[in-house]
Amino acid sequence: MKTLDLKQVLNGQSAGQTRKTYSAGETIAQQGEAAAALFYIERGQVAVSVVLHAGKEAIVGVRGPGDFFGLRALLGGGPRRASGIALTDCIIIHIEKSLATRLLQERLEFAGMFNDYLLRQHLRDLKRIISQSYPAKERLRQTLIEISNLSASGPAQPIKITQTMLANLVGTTRSRVSLFMNNFRRRGLVEYDRAGMLIVRKTLDKALQSRE
Amino acid sequence: MKTLDLKQVLNGQSAGQTRKTYSAGETIAQQGEAAAALFYIERGQVAVSVVLHAGKEAIVGVRGPGDFFGLRALLGGGPRRASGIALTDCIIIHIEKSLATRLLQERLEFAGMFNDYLLRQHLRDLKRIISQSYPAKERLRQTLIEISNLSASGPAQPIKITQTMLANLVGTTRSRVSLFMNNFRRRGLVEYDRAGMLIVRKTLDKALQSRE
DNA sequence: TTTCGCATGTGCAATATTGCACACCGCCGG
DNA sequence: CCGGCGGTGTGCAATATTGCACATGCGAAA
Numbered sequence: 001m002k003t004l005d006l007k008q009v010l011n012g013q014s015a016g017q018t019r020k021t022y023s024a025g026e027t028i029a030q031q032g033e034a035a036a037a038l039f040y041i042e043r044g045q046v047a048v049s050v051v052l053h054a055g056k057e058a059i060v061g062v063r064g065p066g067d068f069f070g071l072r073a074l075l076g077g078g079p080r081r082a083s084g085i086a087l088t089d090c091i092i093i094h095i096e097k098s099l100a101t102r103l104l105q106e107r108l109e110f111a112g113m114f115n116d117y118l119l120r121q122h123l124r125d126l127k128r129i130i131s132q133s134y135p136a137k138e139r140l141r142q143t144l145i146e147i148s149n150l151s152a153s154g155p156a157q158p159i160k161i162t163q164t165m166l167a168n169l170v171g172t173t174r175s176r177v178s179l180f181m182n183n184f185r186r187r188g189l190v191e192y193d194r195a196g197m198l199i200v201r202k203t204l205d206k207a208l209q210s211r212e
Numbered sequence: 213m214k215t216l217d218l219k220q221v222l223n224g225q226s227a228g229q230t231r232k233t234y235s236a237g238e239t240i241a242q243q244g245e246a247a248a249a250l251f252y253i254e255r256g257q258v259a260v261s262v263v264l265h266a267g268k269e270a271i272v273g274v275r276g277p278g279d280f281f282g283l284r285a286l287l288g289g290g291p292r293r294a295s296g297i298a299l300t301d302c303i304i305i306h307i308e309k310s311l312a313t314r315l316l317q318e319r320l321e322f323a324g325m326f327n328d329y330l331l332r333q334h335l336r337d338l339k340r341i342i343s344q345s346y347p348a349k350e351r352l353r354q355t356l357i358e359i360s361n362l363s364a365s366g367p368a369q370p371i372k373i374t375q376t377m378l379a380n381l382v383g384t385t386r387s388r389v390s391l392f393m394n395n396f397r398r399r400g401l402v403e404y405d406r407a408g409m410l411i412v413r414k415t416l417d418k419a420l421q422s423r424e
Numbered sequence: 425t426t427t428c429g430c431a432t433g434t435g436c437a438a439t440a441t442t443g444c445a446c447a448c449c450g451c452c453g454g
Numbered sequence: 455c456c457g458g459c460g461g462t463g464t465g466c467a468a469t470a471t472t473g474c475a476c477a478t479g480c481g482a483a484a
Binding site for chain 2: 122126
């Protein structure tokens with residue numbers, strides 16, 4: 001199933017879209033500010049995070065090439081409920097709210113593509129929700145696999161992410177993540193390259209449970 | 213913001229849609245079978261559940277009036293990954309796969325409405341994902357509130373749901389749910405009516421944590 | 425009425441998780 | 455070269471959770 005590429009739709013639209021680059025660590029969208037644009041990731045990875053209470057932070061997901069984020073721009077006028085932070089260097093297309101809503105309401109091919117995207121995102125969300133039935137170690141395993149396969153094409157990508165972020169992503173503590181990662185590493189399921197990037201091996205896919 | 217009602221779009225479409233009724237406990241869609249239709253809830257509540265391993269079951273969410281489920285029908289030809297089970301007596305509109313995809317591809321007003329639905333559903337999913345950062349008791353609190361507000365209009369609805377289902381919904385054990393529910397009850401945050409239906413009081417909304 | 429078959433209320437030991445604390449490292453700026 | 459600083463590896467006591475087991479209550483079927 002080939003989905004329509006965003007660029008085909010955006011071509012011919014001059015106003016309302018901007019292509020920007022961000023370097024790793026930069027904040028692309030900030031929780032609390034007005035949702036003026038919808039974002040599309042052309043390259044790189046973005047963490048979507050929410051600050052809860054007393055500095056506690058939950059990372060709601062990681063998005064990669066081909067993903068949208070900042071969907072709040074399409075829903076009423078409320079402020080953003082989450083932040084988008086570049087995990088790696090990124091190329092992001094900003095689509096202004098007015099353009100995005102217009103495309104959605106007037107262009108059937110855009111609406112169709114976006115529906116398809118939202119359907120797939122919903123399935124990813126469900127996977128994430130299901131994972132809450134598993135213990136932390138299994139959640140970490142699933143999360144690592146998901147992140148390393150974000151760029152659907154080609155083999156698993158090296159990941160740059162701190163243990164603290166992973167902890168906020170799987171809903172556990174950093175000490176736990178450290179423990180689990182070492183376990184995975186001893187079993188040859190993951191490894192770090194010289195740049196400190198995390199490499200997830202295919203063997204992690206079916207790694208069965210084992211006591212830590 | 214008033215969203216387009218499904219019926220306006222379905223009017224004039226004769227073939228491919230059926231209105232059916234189910235009584236509480238009936239299975240509307242079964243995990244594993246072909247996804248031949250998209251479902252729309254006109255009345256009632258439906259639990260979406262997934263069987264994991266060795267009989268373990270996760271309830272992925274509860275849908276109410278105005279919600280769709282069985283979205284797999286819109287994505288390729290794969291089998292259903294989840295089951296839909298009527299929690300209460302329901303009126304469900306079956307929209308055959310062929311009709312659903314056609315509406316999505318050809319009718320801008322349907323595509324627009326569906327996009328809006330998926331956006332809102334995505335936000336609900338995210339709330340659910342965020343909740344995994346909280347302890348079980350807080351997750352139960354949020355879940356009860358969400359379910360009781362499914363029928364957006366009017367006050368909170370009485371709920372009919374077993375503790376076992378609640379446990380699968382919040383990702384904990386039944387003993388725990390029993391404990392928490394009694395705690396909520398003693399504090400006057402919930403109660404049961406004579407029919408055994410659960411009533412969630414508004415006071416639960418801001419009930420602060422307390423040791424069990 | 426009696427008897428199952430759910431669903432709920434409770435208790436408890438075995439485990440898992442949390443929340444710190446502290447040591448080590450590599451890197452960067454002064 | 456020397457601090458910081460952020461990120462990681464570990465250990466540990468206080469808590470929370472799991473997985474049972476068993477009693478009770480209640481309604482439907484016999």
